Amino acid sequence: MNKNILTKITINLLLLVFVIVWVLPTFGLFVSSFRDKDLLATSGWWTTFKTNQVNEIYRTKTFEDQFEQDGVFFIKGNLLNKNSGKKIINFGITSKEMSKYKVNEKAKLKNQSEIEIKENGEYILRSEKPFKHKRGKRIFITALSPPKFTLDNYKEVLFKEGVGQAFLNTLTVAIPSTIIPLIICSFFAYALSWMKFWGRDTLFAIIVASLVVPLQMCLIPLLSIYNDVGSLFGVGAKSYPGVWMAHTGFGLASTTFLLRNFIKSLPHEMIEAARVDGATHYDIFLRIILPLSVPAFASVFILQFLWVWNDLLVGLIFLDQVPSEIILTAKLRELLGSRGENWEILTTGAFVSMIVPLTIFFALQRYFIRGLVAGSVKG
């Protein structure tokens, strides 16, 4: 009995370790995309949730803001932003002694003036003589900064860095690149399963072989075909229709294979009965096969859509790398090169590119897994 409990605990712990290792990198990225960019550059994302101690420098107001009361001169103000939520612990007036004074203590400055700082950043400069300083006096503070989250990174990335545009571009690539092969391949799969024609078995063998053909085998000749077609019509070689066709071509084998396996498994009596009643294959396909194949279509749709959405190579080769055509993955790769140290942009950009796949994944996990397990051999 004891041994059983021990096994149980070990199993729980072991799985927990796996889960933590697997989720931590993504979680770090997710949290970081909501962090202030200055904090992100100087502290690890795991410090987000605890209150940080920060050292900062501020300047007081200048002599222009002083007012006189009973022969004494004052300058009042607040060092901190109202919404920062920071709390000052101690402060100093020289860079050598940055934390000489506790909060609420009075610090003596030159010219017999003194300064008092409160926890929330409010300060009072007090002097017997009028202030003359034209630049604000430097104040060094040590403050506690509470966890802070912001959507600024998203605003910046979506609208300034062009990731929002890339998101739309990716949608423009992905939707037709999913629907077109689905339509073409469903007819093809039906024909391969239920129609008799010359060369059917050979054709299916070619499909099975094409499943594993690496994409790389097709790139160079295709690129030159595209260039030829482009110059024939006097247009650029790279365009959205071109990239849809490329994705249709590369997704053809796996889509056909999955749909064919499903359609073939439907009861053949049904189709024969319809044939006897005089229905054409087209009728049978529309009225009987399509409604029955919805689950298979869902799997194939998700699989192809995610494949296209996540693709980098096809998007790099068959689209121009300009703002109106660049896709998310290519954009992200470009940012990795040009903004390699700006983690607020990279983490946010990466998360934007992951939103759609993750939504699909969590909403339609069942179909996704079914499709992947059945057809993960795409070339």
Add this chain to the structure above:
Amino acid sequence: MTITSLFLYVFFGTATCFLYFHLSNLVLDFASKKNTKKFSQKSVLRPYIFIAPAVIILVIFILYPVIETIRLSFFNKTGFEFVGLKNYFWAVKDPEFKRAILNNLGWLLVVPTLSAFFGLVIAYLADRLWWGTIAKSIIFMPMAISFVGAGVIWKFVYDYRGPGDDQIGFLNAVVVSLGFEPQAWMTIPIWNNLFLMAIMIWIQTGLAMVIFSAALRGIPKEMLEAARIDGASEFKIFTAIIIPYLEKTILVIWTIITILVLKIFDIILAMTNGQWNTEVLANLMYDWMFRGGGDSGRGSLMAIVIMIGVIPIMIWNIKRHKEDQKS
């Protein structure tokens, strides 16, 4: 690309496709109604309407390019002058190419093995716990995201700051808290390959896990219970019953991941672009497609090397399906 033109594009693209099938079938129906005597003959035409678009695309996008790539590998950089085996001789001597081959072999050895191993262990553990489904969901999640996205996630984990600075990369933070020096992981030859492979393992373990999970349910419960009653330890059950039972599944997973690894490209391009001895075949090929105005001969050659790795699996696949067809 605005949202309006997106809709237009999508509509235009799909409508064309749908119209082809609908109109061609209507025409055929109309024609066969007119002369019913030839009904059977017209019906003979219909399969070709069904398969025509797919076959045309298959020929243009897969079959022709494959043959053309083989041809190009015997031609010079512009593809017009026959050079025999010159490209191949060049490749054997090229240090970059050798490096890429070695790295790809390393990837082939490590990634499928560890992904399958972790996948199996996790599937086995998760099926025995109430929160196993959630755990599986989490471990499967990387399958949904792009390789480039995964690259950014891990680049952040591997981030390096000089000693003394606060580390913002998780790995270096751990290393420093254990009292070691922080490392720029991506620039240490040989080890950096392992860190890149870790990304792929992180992604592919989910796939292996799901397939194993399905296969594990097929193991007869009586067999496992009998073993437990006889006092076999969990470890013994795992190695002596479960692994032999899953032999075929292991092979399937191994081939799937092998194919993926042979083509590994996005991760390398995004993380190192082949620097610090991390070059792989697919990335080198991409490079040669554009380097110095593009060299179709050398590029094609690299595609063929990847293809050669895939051929045994292809043959095995076709055999398997022929057997399926018979039964």
